[in-house]
Amino acid sequence: MNPTEEELVHQFSQPNRRAGAFSVIVRTYQERLYWHIRKMVLSHDDANDVLQNTFLKAWNGLDGFRGDSQISTWLYRIATNETLTFLTNKRMRSQSSIDDVEEVLLQNLKADTYFNGTEIQLKLQKAILTLPEKQRLVFNMKYFDDITYDEMEAILGTSVGALKASYHYAVKKIEKYFTDDDE
Amino acid sequence: MNSQRSSMKNNKNIMIEEMSKELPFGVPENYFDQFALQMEEQVGFKKSFARKVFRPWMYMAAMFIGVLLMGQIFYTVNKNNATNNAENYESYVLSQVDENSLAEVYVEEPTK
Numbered sequence: 287m288n289p290t291e292e293e294l295v296h297q298f299s300q301p302n303r304r305a306g307a308f309s310v311i312v313r314t315y316q317e318r319l320y321w322h323i324r325k326m327v328l329s330h331d332d333a334n335d336v337l338q339n340t341f342l343k344a345w346n347g348l349d350g351f352r353g354d355s356q357i358s359t360w361l362y363r364i365a366t367n368e369t370l371t372f373l374t375n376k377r378m379r380s381q382s383s384i385d386d387v388e389e390v391l392l393q394n395l396k397a398d399t400y401f402n403g404t405e406i407q408l409k410l411q412k413a414i415l416t417l418p419e420k421q422r423l424v425f426n427m428k429y430f431d432d433i434t435y436d437e438m439e440a441i442l443g444t445s446v447g448a449l450k451a452s453y454h455y456a457v458k459k460i461e462k463y464f465t466d467d468d469e
Numbered sequence: 470m471n472s473q474r475s476s477m478k479n480n481k482n483i484m485i486e487e488m489s490k491e492l493p494f495g496v497p498e499n500y501f502d503q504f505a506l507q508m509e510e511q512v513g514f515k516k517s518f519a520r521k522v523f524r525p526w527m528y529m530a531a532m533f534i535g536v537l538l539m540g541q542i543f544y545t546v547n548k549n550n551a552t553n554n555a556e557n558y559e560s561y562v563l564s565q566v567d568e569n570s571l572a573e574v575y576v577e578e579p580t581k
Contacts, residue, residue, distance in 0.1 A: 305514035312508045316501055324494055334504070341508050403493020410488065430490055460485055 295353040308345055315358060316341075318431075319365045325426040326369045326419075328395040328411070336372050340365045355440060362441040366423065373419060388415045413463040417456050424449055425456040 289297065289310060297307035319340060324333035343364050351360055377387045392415055395401050396408070403411070414422055423442070427433045428449075435446040442449070509515075563571075 305509070305512050308512055309505070309509050309514050313505050316504055316508075320496075320501075320504075321492065321494075325492070328494075330494070330496060337504070338508070342511065345512050398494075400495040400497070401493060402495050406488070407491075407493035410485070411493070429485070430492060457485060464485070 291357055292353075294357065295351070298348050298351065304348060308348070311344070311357060311361070312341055315361050318358075319361060322362065322365055322427070322431070323369050325430060326423065327372060328391050328401075329398045330400040332372065332394070336365070336368050339372075340368045343368065359437065359440045366441060369423075370419065391415060409464070409467070410460070413460040416463060417459060421452050421456045424452045425460070428453045429457075 289307070294307045294310060297303040316337065320333055320337050323336045323340070324330070327333050327336060340361070344361060347364070351357075373387065376390070380387055380390060392412060395411060414425060417425060420442075424438065424444075427438055427441075428435075433441075435449050438444070438449050439446050444452075
């Protein structure tokens with residue numbers, strides 16, 4: 287039986303049990319965090335790199351985790367920051383315009399061995415890529431994962447009202463993308 | 470999916486909430502198992518060899534085979550003992566009878 291959050295937090299404080307507690311955390315949250323990252327960076331290889339960085343940051347920051355928030359919220363926060371940092375670095379490395387990075391992401395997605403979507407699913411991904419990064423994040427979390435606005439507020443540090451507005455505008459933009467494309 | 474596509478083309482007001490929310494991404498086989506092992510290695514977490522390699526069903530299978538082997542050994546030993554006992558008894562009886570008496574038994578038998 288897996289230990290509870292309280293037990294895990296307690297184990298963090300004991301040096302001989304930290305690695306064991308960390309192993310439980312990795313195995314419990316790796317899939318959720320992977321998909322959270324993958325939806326933003328699109329390619330499997332990039333998602334794998336960001337997920338590794340996320341867990342290494344979490345491991346190095348275990349001392350700083352006092353149990354004020356849930357472990358999942360804490361991990362989502364790290365994963366989100368790592369993802370945004372990755373995209374910023376990619377933007378800087380490409381030394382091109384902001385729009386070009388989205389184009390690169392799309393090309394990577396099409397070339398990715400582990401993309402097995404239909405035409406419609408690819409079109410939806412293209413539409414999502416037209417959104418600003420933060421709005422894309424909000425849209426993905428709500429649309430695909432159905433994360434509550436309260437949880438999103440805890441993870442992203444944005445008010446529920448702002449999140450609702452952001453999601454609403456994202457949906458409208460995507461629907462418009464589909465409508466315009468069909469004309 | 471074709472019907473979804475055609476209905477989308479016919480309807481100008483696309484409702485994305487009605488679309489499939491299935492993600493079009495895949496991962497390599499056993500990716501998550503491998504990833505967890507890799508992370509454990511990076512932070513120096515070592516499970517005992519037995520815990521890593523052996524699964525509960527393996528323990529059960531090993532126990533079952535053990536019981537079978539024990540049964541086989543028990544059966545063989547018992548069988549050998551029974552054979553030995555019979556041989557011993559025969560030797561004992563023969564040792565109690567002198568050769569003349571024995572010859573009498575065999576010689577007299579046909580005359581009966």
